[in-house]
Amino acid sequence: MTELVETTSGNGLVEITSEVELRELLGAPMPRAVTKERVRLHEVDREWLANSPFCLVATSGADGSCDVSPKGDPAGFTLVLDDTTIAVPERPGNRRADGYLNILANPHVGLVYFIPGRGETLRINGRARLVSDAPFFDQMVVKGHRPVLALVVEIEQIFFHCAKAFLRSALWKPETWHPDVLPSHAQLVKRVQEIPETLEELERYYGPQYATRLYQG
Secondary structure, three states, X not given: OOOOOOOOOOOXXXXXXXXXXXXXXXXXXXXXXXXXXXXXXXXXXXXXXXXXXXXXXXXXXXXXXXXXXXXXXXXXXXXXXXXXXXXXXXXXXXXXXXXXXXXXXXXXXXXXXXXXXOOOEEEEEEEEEEEOOOHHHHHHOEOOEOOOEEEEEEEEEEEEEOOHHHHHHOOOOHHHOOHHHOOOXXXXXXXXXXXXXXXXXXXXXXXHHHXXXXXXX
């Protein structure tokens, strides 16, 4: 067995620095985990996308810096263009565009699709490009609003991920939910940012009317 070496003396951390060390700890993947990868959408993948209202999009910049951005809309918001291509609409947001700036430098993306209550997720990896308009935008209209842009992904790898993380975390069990364990979003913003708005102004901004502005620029 290869000996793991502490890379920083005195701190107690034992760092893994090679694939050999990693495999000695984790073992080899089960054959079923290896053979589940596909390169084209199966009918069941299409069904999953048609019922998914939420995904996470992971990107990496030219310098290796990473970003993960949530995307959500009514179920089926991701449009299947063909067996190897999907499109994800962009709605008005905070305009940071961290992930999109990454894609301009490095087109590789990873997406994870959720269905509330289900432990499995659908993972899609591929190459992305940004599109400012296309005929299929008409199919992405929500509440009268066309997408700001669309993320078009050419699929290179697709597979289902098992439910273990969701089972361990009990994520979908309402009895484990404690949303009030932390202060309101307005209070969090006020605590971590130097901003001119008062707490009262922030509470109004993030109050019930916040949901009425979801598709407004």
